[in-house]
Amino acid sequence: MRKEKVTNPKILRLRLKKMDLASLKYRNKFLNNKTGLYKKKYTERRSCPVCNSNNKIRIFQKEGGFFVKCNKCTMVYLDPVFKDKELIEYYKNNIPIQSAACVMGNDFYDTIYNSGLRIIHKHIKSKNKKILDVGCCSGMFLDIAKKKGGLTYGTELNKEEYIMAKKNHVVWSDDLEEIDFNEKFDAVTFWDVFEHLKKPTKVLKFIRKILKKNGVIFLQIPNSDSLAAKILREKCNMFDPIEHVNLYNKDALKFLFKKHKIRILEMVSVIDELNVIKNYLNYEDPYLGSQRRCKQMKFLNTQNIHMNYSGYKLQVLISL
Numbered sequence: 001m002r003k004e005k006v007t008n009p010k011i012l013r014l015r016l017k018k019m020d021l022a023s024l025k026y027r028n029k030f031l032n033n034k035t036g037l038y039k040k041k042y043t044e045r046r047s048c049p050v051c052n053s054n055n056k057i058r059i060f061q062k063e064g065g066f067f068v069k070c071n072k073c074t075m076v077y078l079d080p081v082f083k084d085k086e087l088i089e090y091y092k093n094n095i096p097i098q099s100a101a102c103v104m105g106n107d108f109y110d111t112i113y114n115s116g117l118r119i120i121h122k123h124i125k126s127k128n129k130k131i132l133d134v135g136c137c138s139g140m141f142l143d144i145a146k147k148k149g150g151l152t153y154g155t156e157l158n159k160e161e162y163i164m165a166k167k168n169h170v171v172w173s174d175d176l177e178e179i180d181f182n183e184k185f186d187a188v189t190f191w192d193v194f195e196h197l198k199k200p201t202k203v204l205k206f207i208r209k210i211l212k213k214n215g216v217i218f219l220q221i222p223n224s225d226s227l228a229a230k231i232l233r234e235k236c237n238m239f240d241p242i243e244h245v246n247l248y249n250k251d252a253l254k255f256l257f258k259k260h261k262i263r264i265l266e267m268v269s270v271i272d273e274l275n276v277i278k279n280y281l282n283y284e285d286p287y288l289g290s291q292r293r294c295k296q297m298k299f300l301n302t303q304n305i306h307m308n309y310s311g312y313k314l315q316v317l318i319s320l
């Protein structure tokens with residue numbers, strides 16, 4: 001893909017919308033036309049991926065999937081969910097929407113990647129840090145990490161993105177747990193990836209084996225307690241009924257990490273998503289609206305949102 005800088009957020013969003021439609025067409029292949037739900041052969045039922053409880057409420061249906069909320073730990077997750085094998089097939093053949101978004105929204109991603117890198121650098125002081133980015137897309141984050149002196153490694157299931165990332169970094173195209181790593185890493189990063197993984201505990205156990213002593217794990221994940229998610233509900237982009245199998249929030253994360261004796265080194269709320277919220281509250285399309293100011297809603301500001309961990313995403317640094 002040609003590298004170009006689009007600064008007008010409306011054009012950016014229109015292009016993303018076009019790609020969303022292409023992606024939707026691909027996803028519709030998995031639907032049962034009679035029920036409107038995903039075909040049963042692709043899916044399975046499950047209990048809460050964080051606390052294992054079966055006590056949950058359905059919060060809404062979107063496309064062919066149901067999002068539920070755990071009554072014990074507040075986790076939001078897909079139930080039913082695609083089986084592992086089907087999910088891997090789905091990713092291998094899906095259109096590479098994320099790398100296209102990265103290229104088009106360059107400045108936005110630069111800022112957000114640098115903020116994560118600063119958090120990692122604060123806790124890992126050694127030079128030439130070995131960084132493994134799981135689900136690295138076309139390698140945008142690794143490019144930045146490499147510029148700052150990191151030794152960069154990645155994994156990517158999508159064929160096109162794998163080929164792009166491989167040009168500048170050591171990259172594997174297999175599922176994380178299938179890879180035979182001969183390396184140990186200072187940091188393992190999951191940029192908008194952890195929510196795609198069905199069994200967080202299993203992944204964390206695997207990472208333990210490939211992390212150096214005092215190594216860290218960085219996660220950026222959508223926040224199911226974000227103001228945008230709670231106001232927009234199923235209209236919010238966060239709720240992807242195939243890919244976003246697990247949607248965490250501050251409390252669910254704390255529950256998960258406490259259970260596994262994992263230390264939280266940092267947790268910050270990022271991306272206020274105020275433009276989207278204000279469009280919606282102005283009766284416009286949340287993602288394509290005019291971003292008109294709404295005077296009555298001055299109480300909605302960046303500071304209040306992040307102070308309450310209500311940003312669209314959370315960035316979290318943990319040590320095992």
Ligand SMILES: [Zn+2]
Pocket residue numbers: 048049050051052053070071072073074075
């Ligand atoms: Zn739970």
